[in-house]
Amino acid sequence: MNIYVLLKQTFDTEERIVIQDGEVSDDGVKYVINPYDEYAVEEALRQKEQHGGNITVLSIGPERTAEALRTALAMGADDAVLITDERIPSDEFSVSKVLAAYLEKQSYDLILGGNFSVDSGGGQVAVRVARLLGIPHTSSITKLEINGTQAAAQRDAEGDTESLIVTLPAVFTAQQGLNEPRYPSLPGIMKAKKKPFQTLTLDDVGISEADLAARTKRVSLTLPPARKAGQILKGDLPQQAAELVQLLRTEAKLI
């Protein structure tokens, strides 16, 4: 089974956001594999353990993204492809076009990605790629069992669980609860250094810049107003409870 994992490198979720010159500052920021994509990598490994095959981790991003791909290789993926080219706009339309243009020329049975990225959070790219490739997708899965060319998946839909049967090739995006991602082992880290790692440009992928013009653009960036600590209520607990409900009625006027 040929498995591709779409992977994005993001800020660690513990990072605070600082805006500098109208951009999010990356000064001293710790980068990780987007947490949802990490579930996708783990799922690829588990599927390969059961069914055999090859796992390629695929990403678009600046050169630092190689680090995230190396981590996925250390977890056990077989090879990595990084498409890095400043001509690729950071618009979901453009990014999905490049990924689809690359994947179109590959042979794939299963494509896995995260439900959304914890930075831009658009939740578009994997679904767009499925559409561009003309294959089905199921988003937000919490379970995946593959039997031949049939996949039984469970999908989280706002707390409801939908069970589906999907014919491969197909795209699935990972929701929390799908699995518990493993840590790279020391031998894994050593092996990762020798695994195939391709770095491609738009020219290698064979898509022209003109086909990728961004459909949306950012015009400004702001931080939300900081919240201030309010009041800690006093007195015994029954008094505090009564006072709180009273304050919600009179001060906040929400009850």
Added chain:
Amino acid sequence: MSHTYVVVAEVRAGALRQVTLEALQAVSLIKEVGDTVAAVILGSQITQLAGELAGYVNDGKVYAVDHPDLENYNAEVYFRTLTSVLDPLQPHAVVFGHTAAGRDLAPMIAAHLGAGQISDVTAIENSGADTLFTRPIYAGKAFEQKQFADGPQVITIRPNNIPAAEQTGSPAEIVDREYTPAADLRSVIKDVVRKTSGKVDLTEAKFVVSGGRGVKSADGFKPLEELADVLGGAVGASRGACDAGYCDYAMQIGQTGKVVTPEIYIACGISGAIQHLAGMSQSRVIIAINKDPEAPIFKVADYGIVGDLFEVIPLLTQEFRKVLV
């Protein structure tokens, strides 16, 4: 040139979702005089809902596709049915709620139309000839304003942020569209387990009662559920509580998990890690209940009670019951 704006309505538990009305309001903020508004509603036995929806679409059309196959959401079936309605309309913009179904369908439609998509919009502002869409990034640690370049537009609207459209004096015409079953489906829904039936959706809830590690067990969520029931709200959780196995990941609020913006957020036994704060700090009023007076959650809370949540929550439930029931 006049444009057509289409809102894709959503049905949940036999009712129109509130976010559909918010999406209609969003369209009225974006569109210009002379533009056309339409809504599409897909489902099973939706005659009455289509009529209700028409009451919110001023002078436009409501396209209804009513078939038992559409009772449950299936990406492939909904995509085919929706495009059969959308394509002849050549929409300038298609607007969805940023819900499980909307999040799934919107990028399919965007790819199909070759459109840009701005997801999870919390505010819309017209600045001269430009329409600016505000949306959170890093789960609300920052906000960006975006605009569309040329070409079709797909927008998803975050529930609870844009006011709902009001009923119009000149309701839309209802157009019934035939459903064409697809013979070559590659994905089939076998079963849907409605764990949430009768409950308020977390992202749409006006009141959220949320538990952290301090809740200590799955049973520990019971008093939180009682409080949420009295408030007509929903129960959420921190990553700590989900990782500890006290509750389902579907309840997780934070940078991983869901972002909520209720009127009142009650954090029970949650310390307030930055990854959790990202998911709830845009709530109107935050109440923190925690044994530890040093917990970071108190730094963002409007009201804090230092105490054992298992003592405090039943007292609060009792007090709310007095004023609400």
